[in-house]
Amino acid sequence: MADPVVAIIMGSQSDWPTMKEAALILEELDIPFEARIVSAHRTPDRLWDFGKSAAGRGLKAIVAGAGGAAHLPGMVASKTRVPVIGVPVQTKALSGVDSLYSIVQMPRGYPVATMAIGAAGAANAGLMAAAILANSDAALAERLDRWRADLSASIPEVPSDD
Numbered sequence: 001m002a003d004p005v006v007a008i009i010m011g012s013q014s015d016w017p018t019m020k021e022a023a024l025i026l027e028e029l030d031i032p033f034e035a036r037i038v039s040a041h042r043t044p045d046r047l048w049d050f051g052k053s054a055a056g057r058g059l060k061a062i063v064a065g066a067g068g069a070a071h072l073p074g075m076v077a078s079k080t081r082v083p084v085i086g087v088p089v090q091t092k093a094l095s096g097v098d099s100l101y102s103i104v105q106m107p108r109g110y111p112v113a114t115m116a117i118g119a120a121g122a123a124n125a126g127l128m129a130a131a132i133l134a135n136s137d138a139a140l141a142e143r144l145d146r147w148r149a150d151l152s153a154s155i156p157e158v159p160s161d162d
């Protein structure tokens, strides 16, 4: 197994059904990744260790998903220069707007590239990580171009009643 170049981290096991969408994209594009539960609030030491070691371990992008008081993406961005792509997980109480606002409003100096709320955001986070890596990986660039062309080709031009 190749060393992971992308990490998918999430605040809780309950985030996995959403964050799995990012994992499926990375699998489709043949990008080695790891998935970990790292909570800003419940496992702060794990978060610190993860952030401190991310660049040295060869990670090129981090997809970080959390819901509610979603501090994980921002906190990890404060510990590493590896690009962080944030996924606001949909919540019951506030539909994920809480997650979105918690992730997107970073102070100057520590950016998090914030995706849409929920599953589409997680899938797009996988694609964004792939796009970052494709800048320096010609074979991956080709796979990503093909993936995009296939998606385009799958969209019918005429709507159907079926």
Ligand code: RP5
Pocket (backbone or CB within 6 Å): 010, 011, 012, 013, 014, 015, 039, 065, 066, 067, 068, 069, 089
């Ligand atoms: C956050 O709290 C997690 O990212 C999750 O979205 C939310 C709820 O976590 P659980 O109570 O389901 O473990 O830290």
